[in-house]
Amino acid sequence: MRTPALTALVLSLSLTACARMEGPSLPLVTTLDFTSFDAQQGTLKLRGGTPSGLLSKDAEPEYITVSADGRAAYVTLQESNAVATVDLTSGRITKVSNLGLKDHSVAGAALDPSDKDGGVHIATWPVYGAYMPDAIASFTGGGKTYLITANEGDSRGYTGFTDEAKVSALKLDPTVFPNAVALQADSALGRLTVSRVDADTDGDGDADRLVAFGARSVSVWTTDLTRVADTGDLFERKTAELVPSAFNSNGTASTFDTRSDNKGPEPEGVTVATVGGRPLAFVGLERTGGVMVLDLSTPAQPTFVSYANTVDVTATPASGAAGDLGPEGLLFIPADQSPDGQPILVVANEVSGSTTLYRVSTTGTLTRIGRYQVTPYAYDQGAAEIPAYDSASKRLFVVNGATKGLDILNIADPTAPALAGQVNLGAYGASANSVTVKNGVVAVAVQAAVKTDPGKVAFLNADGSERAPAVTVGALPDMLTFTPDGSLLLTANEGEPNDDYSVDPAGSVSVINVAKALAKK
Template sequence: MKTRINDVELTDVEFCGEHLLVPMDNLKDKENGMVKVYRRYDTGKQTLDLVHTITVGSLPDMILPTSDCQTIVVAVEAEAYNNGTHFVDPEGAIGIINFQPLQGAESDFRYTRLDFKKYNTHWQDLVSRGARFVYRENNNSFSNDVEPEFITFSRDEKIAYVGLQENNAIAEVDIINEEILAIHPLGYKNWTQFKFDASDKDHAINMQSWPVMGMYLCDSIKRITVGEKSYLLTANEGDLKDYSAIPGAGGFNEASRVSSLNIADSSDIAKWASLNGFSGTLQNKQNLGRLQVSNLEGKVGDEYETLYAFGGRGMSIFDLTTHDIVYDTGSDVEEQIAKQHPMMFNADGKKNNDVVSSTMDSRSDNKGPEVEGLEAAQIGDTTVVFLGIERPGLIAVYTITDDVTNLKFESLWTGIPRTDATFSDLYNTRSISAVDPEDLRYISPVDSPNGKPLLLVTGTVSGTVSLLEIRGINSDGSRVLQHIDKPAFG
């Protein structure tokens, strides 16, 4: 059976109880994106019956239901667009759908939309602490610039934490009292303390420290509990606002290459270059010149005192009591790829006619591996973390025992079996999967169809859904994970 819905784009799929929940971007009427609620698929009648169509706002990007299916939280991302006559940057919002108590999704609902207008008068404080107000042209407000994207719940499901990716912050939302409590800036990563490859024109893997601050700009987020204390995991993909193709936005694009910027002679950048042998050559293409950075932050007059790059190229852990960062993977993601899959190092996976290895290093200048997806599973006393790496398609596995500042790298898996073939050839032979593994879901042995722990992976670029069997875990969760092996089902 096929259900065709015209003029929409499905942005997420969730299942709760007896119902399927699907947010949709309304391509014909952008302000009126919706969440559709369906009954579980009836195998006898072969029907997917619609229960509710709930209008929630412009571009609902993610939804998350509470475990009792009584409440659905919606991240209304509200990306900018042109409505046919002028440029529009809608207000970002958090939506809360409540069904009648003890009656569930079949009952009447109440929808509450929470905006960010109260922060329009003190966004300067947020920016000073490491948040971002990106598009300020056309008299734009901070509440319109905010773009809610990913959601995770507190342990008691009374609080929702919502990622504001391009704004480099996390919103804290009281689900019960329906109020945005705070915006927590994420701050910056100092790349002089770590290493990364900054050039796509050096024809090599060149990991080293650079005088750059990284904006985390996280995509997926996940709350975990270790020793009765809650932490927030962030997959620091990086993103930016480029409105150059949207009529009415004045060609706005916040990204520039370092080679095009005027770096102040008195800056810490210039001092670092002098101390590290890069005087006069720092902005060459084989060094830092090709790196894409923000042309908004770090600028004083016509010169740049600090460089801010997009993304953290890894994962961070934040204390949910203090909202301070307690751990970052640093250089480890890029280093592990360089060691285990060098021909996929910062490679692209978007063009079918490219030989996989020919794209190696092509994303080093632009957010690198792009750690995007994130899942965490509690297996015995161990928290297992799965990181979906977009470029071109890998999954890194880490474990946490009793100390969130001491993660152990376990393994690195890829669904791309060869690097000497084109992506198209691999698709044609049906031997490729999980290119851009954006959504990862752990399935415990108790819930698994074959009694084994599985990882469900959607490949956004490959258009695949994969079931991967996780080796090294007994059905009772008694063994520590060792590695992800081949797909569980052929």
């Protein structure tokens, strides 16, 4: 349900949709929703099947990247398997692009779909994967801007609605799947979690196709969302080769193969940086763990560079002895901003609650140099989720889901990150979801106590004190990012429904005029 304030924001947007998003006339907050695309949902062939049946409700914006010139933003709509394009010069969402499906029956795009097949069995199967990206980043190659997505996959699982089903529970169309009995065995596809709402394409009550959540890969796209590359089955094959005892696991040998039936290694986070003259992608594998490094010098042919995984696979995951589990947020610190003058990759690990610093060599290999572990140990409570860095104070800001606040780490010595403070964000809402820093301004996305209500963005100083009053944005603000010049701050407001689906707020993107936000008293 929209509050009067949110309704006023949307009305203001509709009256000023053609105004340029620059200069002193820009409002404090402009919230963009997807109402104008509701009539196009069928034409766009976006994932649906929800109680609302409306893109404006279903979009659930997840992650944002902004072009280097600051004129466009690209927003992942994970559950809708789409990316939205935002024109920051006109203040409009100009396009919603359906990302299509990955064909796992094609050589090079194989997968292991079963946790009951006795081990590693990567093969082609009559299954599609909905890309459903979480993180997105942009980079330049040959003078062109490209996008790269981490194709995690995510289902809608609520008491009031679920789009999940096991293949064994579906009635398969006998014409499409003449070998249905064999396919539905546990050692074949029977255990695989697929989309119930994407299965029946002709409305006759049986499954005409099998669509898994996520693509177990990263993909490279042009800015018009034409796919130019996908890493196929690279991540599963490389983890099977390099950490075989933890293949498709939750990071350790005791959970070996348990994730094969549900998104496999689960690539979630991605960031891109130029190192040694080459654009490199750093990809966090949320389930298997570790970071894949890819060379993007030829955007149409990403190539494997290295894989860093420091987990002790022999340890019990919940013991605290396994190391870094569940990489969630990745942050690259270039040499000219780094505390020691050398490039660093920061990885926040949500399951283990640890923040890890890696040295990045010119060859693209990662060497762990420092680590901070939240204490007391909080297993799988999101105690380290999203990191951000302020070069002036040499501090990291890390979202701590266990405390629902923000941890401040001093990394003046990157080999010994130390807790410098903690920020209680209770005055702004229930919990922090994301953080970013630009020009000394620390911005934090905070969801409301009732997650379907509008959230807030808090503005802090590097010591955690309030810099300016918080501003109201859409429901469930998550990832947020500044434009390159720091003049605008964008938030992806997921707008998830409540558990029984009786309240389903609009997904939206809020654009904040930073100068006006900081001038508030």
